[in-house]
Amino acid sequence: MSSLQTPLHKVQGLGASHSGTGHFWRQRITxxxxxxxxxxxxxxxxxxxxxxEVAILSFLSHPWNALLMATFTTILLYHxxxxxxxxxxxxxxxxxxxxxxxLMIRFLMIATTITCILxxxxxxxxx
Amino acid sequence: MADMxxxxxxxxxxxxxxxxxxxxxxxxxxxxxxxxxxALMVGALALAWWLVSVSNGPEGxxxxxxxxxxxIGWLILFGFTWSLSFHxxxxxxxxxxxxxxxxxxxxxxxxxxxxxVLSVVIAVGLFAFVWTGHGGYxx
Numbered sequence: 001m002s003s004l005q006t007p008l009h010k011v012q013g014l015g016a017s018h019s020g021t022g023h024f025w026r027q028r029i030t031x032x033x034x035x036x037x038x039x040x041x042x043x044x045x046x047x048x049x050x051x052x053e054v055a056i057l058s059f060l061s062h063p064w065n066a067l068l069m070a071t072f073t074t075i076l077l078y079h080x081x082x083x084x085x086x087x088x089x090x091x092x093x094x095x096x097x098x099x100x101x102x103l104m105i106r107f108l109m110i111a112t113t114i115t116c117i118l119x120x121x122x123x124x125x126x127x
Numbered sequence: 128m129a130d131m132x133x134x135x136x137x138x139x140x141x142x143x144x145x146x147x148x149x150x151x152x153x154x155x156x157x158x159x160x161x162x163x164x165x166a167l168m169v170g171a172l173a174l175a176w177w178l179v180s181v182s183n184g185p186e187g188x189x190x191x192x193x194x195x196x197x198x199i200g201w202l203i204l205f206g207f208t209w210s211l212s213f214h215x216x217x218x219x220x221x222x223x224x225x226x227x228x229x230x231x232x233x234x235x236x237x238x239x240x241x242x243x244v245l246s247v248v249i250a251v252g253l254f255a256f257v258w259t260g261h262g263g264y265x266x
Contacts, residue, residue, distance in 0.1 A: 035215065035218075037235070046257060047263065050260070076174075112171065119179045120182070126184070
Protein backbone atom coordinates (compact mmCIF):
# COMPACT_ATOMS: atom_id res chain seq x y z
CA MET A 1 0.00 0.00 0.00
CA SER A 2 1.47 3.38 -0.91
CA SER A 3 -0.44 5.82 1.29
CA LEU A 4 -3.97 6.51 2.47
CA GLN A 5 -3.23 10.18 3.05
CA THR A 6 -4.22 12.70 0.44
CA PRO A 7 -1.54 15.24 -0.60
CA LEU A 8 -3.67 17.98 0.94
CA HIS A 9 -3.76 16.20 4.30
CA LYS A 10 0.01 15.78 4.21
CA VAL A 11 0.64 19.50 3.85
CA GLN A 12 -1.97 20.39 6.47
CA GLY A 13 -0.08 18.62 9.25
CA LEU A 14 -0.99 15.60 11.29
CA GLY A 15 -4.12 16.61 13.20
CA ALA A 16 -4.72 17.39 16.87
CA SER A 17 -2.44 14.56 18.01
CA HIS A 18 0.42 15.82 15.80
CA SER A 19 1.13 12.24 14.75
CA GLY A 20 -1.77 11.31 12.48
CA THR A 21 -2.84 7.66 12.47
CA GLY A 22 0.72 6.38 13.02
CA HIS A 23 0.22 5.72 16.72
CA PHE A 24 -3.06 3.85 16.22
CA TRP A 25 -1.58 1.68 13.49
CA ARG A 26 1.63 0.83 15.42
CA GLN A 27 -0.42 -0.11 18.47
CA ARG A 28 -2.39 -2.61 16.33
CA ILE A 29 0.70 -4.05 14.61
CA THR A 30 2.49 -4.60 17.93
CA UNK A 31 -0.71 -6.07 19.42
CA UNK A 32 -0.98 -8.63 16.60
CA UNK A 33 2.71 -9.52 16.97
CA UNK A 34 2.36 -9.92 20.74
CA UNK A 35 -0.31 -12.63 20.45
CA UNK A 36 2.02 -15.42 19.17
CA UNK A 37 5.02 -13.97 21.07
CA UNK A 38 2.96 -13.84 24.29
CA UNK A 39 1.86 -17.46 23.82
CA UNK A 40 5.52 -18.47 23.33
CA UNK A 41 6.45 -16.48 26.47
CA UNK A 42 3.76 -18.27 28.51
CA UNK A 43 5.00 -21.64 27.16
CA UNK A 44 8.58 -20.71 28.14
CA UNK A 45 7.80 -19.35 31.63
CA UNK A 46 5.58 -22.29 32.60
CA UNK A 47 8.23 -24.64 31.19
CA UNK A 48 10.90 -22.98 33.34
CA UNK A 49 8.75 -22.66 36.49
CA UNK A 50 10.16 -24.80 39.28
CA UNK A 51 13.45 -25.46 37.49
CA UNK A 52 16.79 -23.97 38.48
CA GLU A 53 19.17 -21.31 37.26
CA VAL A 54 21.09 -23.78 35.08
CA ALA A 55 17.95 -24.77 33.14
CA ILE A 56 16.97 -21.10 32.65
CA LEU A 57 20.49 -20.20 31.47
CA SER A 58 20.64 -23.07 28.99
CA PHE A 59 17.15 -22.24 27.66
CA LEU A 60 17.83 -18.50 27.25
CA SER A 61 21.28 -19.03 25.75
CA HIS A 62 19.81 -21.06 22.88
CA PRO A 63 19.93 -18.68 19.86
CA TRP A 64 16.26 -19.12 18.91
CA ASN A 65 15.05 -18.62 22.46
CA ALA A 66 17.31 -15.59 22.92
CA LEU A 67 16.01 -14.14 19.66
CA LEU A 68 12.37 -14.77 20.63
CA MET A 69 12.88 -13.30 24.11
CA ALA A 70 14.64 -10.22 22.67
CA THR A 71 11.81 -9.77 20.13
CA PHE A 72 9.12 -10.31 22.77
CA THR A 73 10.61 -7.82 25.25
CA THR A 74 11.32 -5.19 22.54
CA ILE A 75 7.81 -5.31 21.05
CA LEU A 76 6.22 -5.62 24.51
CA LEU A 77 8.00 -2.48 25.71
CA TYR A 78 7.14 -0.59 22.52
CA HIS A 79 3.48 -1.59 22.89
CA UNK A 80 3.71 -0.53 26.56
CA UNK A 81 5.05 2.92 25.58
CA UNK A 82 2.25 3.37 23.01
CA UNK A 83 -0.36 2.38 25.61
CA UNK A 84 1.07 4.64 28.31
CA UNK A 85 1.06 7.51 25.83
CA UNK A 86 -2.71 7.08 25.40
CA UNK A 87 -3.20 7.19 29.18
CA UNK A 88 -1.20 10.43 29.36
CA UNK A 89 -3.16 11.80 26.38
CA UNK A 90 -6.39 11.10 28.28
CA UNK A 91 -5.51 12.45 31.71
CA UNK A 92 -2.73 15.03 31.31
CA UNK A 93 -3.91 18.22 29.67
CA UNK A 94 -1.07 20.69 30.19
CA UNK A 95 1.33 20.75 27.24
CA UNK A 96 4.49 20.94 29.34
CA UNK A 97 3.49 18.05 31.61
CA UNK A 98 2.46 16.01 28.57
CA UNK A 99 5.87 16.42 26.94
CA UNK A 100 7.55 15.58 30.25
CA UNK A 101 5.57 12.33 30.58
CA UNK A 102 6.12 11.40 26.91
CA LEU A 103 9.87 11.81 27.41
CA MET A 104 9.79 9.72 30.61
CA ILE A 105 7.82 6.98 28.82
CA ARG A 106 10.29 6.89 25.94
CA PHE A 107 13.31 6.87 28.27
CA LEU A 108 11.73 4.04 30.28
CA MET A 109 11.04 2.06 27.10
CA ILE A 110 14.53 2.53 25.64
CA ALA A 111 16.38 1.92 28.92
CA THR A 112 14.39 -1.24 29.69
CA THR A 113 14.77 -2.59 26.15
CA ILE A 114 18.55 -2.10 26.25
CA THR A 115 18.64 -3.68 29.73
CA CYS A 116 16.80 -6.79 28.50
CA ILE A 117 18.98 -7.20 25.40
CA LEU A 118 22.22 -6.69 27.35
CA UNK A 119 21.06 -9.27 29.91
CA UNK A 120 20.35 -11.74 27.09
CA UNK A 121 23.79 -11.11 25.57
CA UNK A 122 25.43 -11.68 28.96
CA UNK A 123 23.42 -14.89 29.38
CA UNK A 124 24.46 -16.10 25.90
CA UNK A 125 28.10 -15.24 26.63
CA UNK A 126 28.10 -16.97 30.03
CA UNK A 127 27.50 -20.48 28.71
CA MET B 128 -7.68 26.38 16.70
CA ALA B 129 -6.31 23.01 15.79
CA ASP B 130 -2.73 24.17 16.28
CA MET B 131 -3.30 25.23 19.90
CA UNK B 132 -5.36 22.46 21.52
CA UNK B 133 -4.26 23.40 25.04
CA UNK B 134 -5.78 26.88 24.97
CA UNK B 135 -9.45 26.89 25.94
CA UNK B 136 -11.49 29.88 24.79
CA UNK B 137 -14.49 28.90 26.94
CA UNK B 138 -15.21 26.38 29.67
CA UNK B 139 -17.18 23.88 27.64
CA UNK B 140 -19.45 21.28 29.27
CA UNK B 141 -17.81 17.89 29.78
CA UNK B 142 -19.42 14.64 28.67
CA UNK B 143 -20.93 12.45 31.42
CA UNK B 144 -18.29 10.35 33.15
CA UNK B 145 -17.99 7.17 35.26
CA UNK B 146 -20.21 8.39 38.09
CA UNK B 147 -23.13 9.10 35.74
CA UNK B 148 -23.45 5.88 33.76
CA UNK B 149 -24.86 2.58 35.01
CA UNK B 150 -22.06 -0.01 35.21
CA UNK B 151 -22.00 -2.43 32.31
CA UNK B 152 -19.77 -5.30 31.22
CA UNK B 153 -18.48 -3.42 28.18
CA UNK B 154 -17.33 -0.35 30.13
CA UNK B 155 -15.90 -2.51 32.92
CA UNK B 156 -13.91 -4.52 30.35
CA UNK B 157 -12.60 -1.28 28.85
CA UNK B 158 -11.47 0.01 32.25
CA UNK B 159 -9.98 -3.38 33.14
CA UNK B 160 -8.09 -3.40 29.83
CA UNK B 161 -6.36 -0.16 30.80
CA UNK B 162 -5.79 -1.26 34.40
CA UNK B 163 -4.27 -4.60 33.32
CA UNK B 164 -2.15 -2.71 30.77
CA UNK B 165 -0.74 -0.55 33.58
CA ALA B 166 -0.19 -3.65 35.74
CA LEU B 167 1.68 -5.23 32.83
CA MET B 168 3.98 -2.22 32.69
CA VAL B 169 5.15 -3.28 36.17
CA GLY B 170 5.20 -6.86 34.83
CA ALA B 171 7.48 -5.84 31.95
CA LEU B 172 9.87 -4.21 34.42
CA ALA B 173 9.76 -7.37 36.55
CA LEU B 174 10.58 -9.42 33.43
CA ALA B 175 13.60 -7.17 32.76
CA TRP B 176 14.64 -7.60 36.40
CA TRP B 177 14.31 -11.40 36.07
CA LEU B 178 16.51 -11.42 32.93
CA VAL B 179 19.14 -9.27 34.65
CA SER B 180 19.07 -11.48 37.75
CA VAL B 181 19.59 -14.60 35.60
CA SER B 182 22.48 -12.87 33.76
CA ASN B 183 24.10 -12.03 37.12
CA GLY B 184 24.83 -15.67 37.88
CA PRO B 185 23.61 -17.92 40.72
CA GLU B 186 23.72 -15.22 43.44
CA GLY B 187 21.74 -12.78 41.32
CA UNK B 188 19.11 -15.38 40.53
CA UNK B 189 18.86 -16.40 44.20
CA UNK B 190 18.22 -12.78 45.19
CA UNK B 191 15.34 -12.65 42.69
CA UNK B 192 13.87 -15.96 43.83
CA UNK B 193 14.16 -14.95 47.50
CA UNK B 194 11.54 -12.28 46.71
CA UNK B 195 9.51 -14.05 44.01
CA UNK B 196 9.18 -17.36 45.86
CA UNK B 197 7.15 -15.92 48.75
CA UNK B 198 3.36 -15.74 49.27
CA ILE B 199 3.36 -12.06 48.22
CA GLY B 200 5.61 -12.89 45.26
CA TRP B 201 3.22 -15.61 44.13
CA LEU B 202 0.25 -13.24 44.54
CA ILE B 203 1.99 -10.63 42.37
CA LEU B 204 2.93 -13.27 39.78
CA PHE B 205 -0.70 -14.43 39.73
CA GLY B 206 -1.73 -10.81 39.18
CA PHE B 207 0.63 -10.57 36.20
CA THR B 208 -0.64 -13.91 34.84
CA TRP B 209 -4.28 -12.87 35.02
CA SER B 210 -3.48 -9.38 33.66
CA LEU B 211 -1.67 -10.88 30.66
CA SER B 212 -4.54 -13.36 30.05
CA PHE B 213 -7.13 -10.62 30.25
CA HIS B 214 -5.19 -8.04 28.24
CA UNK B 215 -4.43 -10.55 25.47
CA UNK B 216 -7.99 -11.93 25.23
CA UNK B 217 -9.56 -8.48 25.38
CA UNK B 218 -6.91 -7.24 22.94
CA UNK B 219 -8.05 -9.88 20.46
CA UNK B 220 -11.62 -8.64 21.08
CA UNK B 221 -10.42 -5.13 20.24
CA UNK B 222 -8.68 -6.36 17.07
CA UNK B 223 -11.92 -8.06 16.00
CA UNK B 224 -13.71 -4.74 16.47
CA UNK B 225 -11.02 -3.03 14.36
CA UNK B 226 -11.89 -5.51 11.59
CA UNK B 227 -15.56 -4.64 12.02
CA UNK B 228 -16.75 -7.75 13.89
CA UNK B 229 -18.64 -8.01 17.17
CA UNK B 230 -19.98 -4.47 17.46
CA UNK B 231 -23.55 -5.65 18.09
CA UNK B 232 -24.65 -4.57 21.60
CA UNK B 233 -25.55 -8.10 22.71
CA UNK B 234 -22.40 -9.61 21.12
CA UNK B 235 -20.09 -7.02 22.70
CA UNK B 236 -21.53 -7.79 26.16
CA UNK B 237 -21.27 -11.55 25.61
CA UNK B 238 -17.65 -11.40 24.42
CA UNK B 239 -16.85 -9.10 27.37
CA UNK B 240 -18.24 -11.65 29.84
CA UNK B 241 -16.42 -14.43 27.97
CA UNK B 242 -13.11 -12.56 28.29
CA UNK B 243 -13.59 -12.25 32.08
CA VAL B 244 -14.46 -15.93 32.50
CA LEU B 245 -11.73 -17.24 30.16
CA SER B 246 -9.01 -15.02 31.63
CA VAL B 247 -9.73 -16.29 35.17
CA VAL B 248 -9.91 -19.91 33.94
CA ILE B 249 -6.56 -19.55 32.12
CA ALA B 250 -4.78 -17.82 35.03
CA VAL B 251 -6.07 -20.29 37.64
CA GLY B 252 -5.42 -23.18 35.24
CA LEU B 253 -1.80 -22.14 34.65
CA PHE B 254 -1.15 -21.81 38.38
CA ALA B 255 -2.80 -25.17 39.10
CA PHE B 256 -0.69 -26.69 36.31
CA VAL B 257 2.54 -25.39 37.85
CA TRP B 258 1.48 -26.11 41.46
CA THR B 259 0.68 -29.76 40.66
CA GLY B 260 4.23 -30.15 39.34
CA HIS B 261 3.48 -30.09 35.60
CA GLY B 262 5.65 -27.03 34.92
CA GLY B 263 9.37 -27.10 34.34
CA TYR B 264 9.14 -29.26 31.22
CA UNK B 265 11.95 -27.28 29.55
CA UNK B 266 14.61 -28.63 31.89
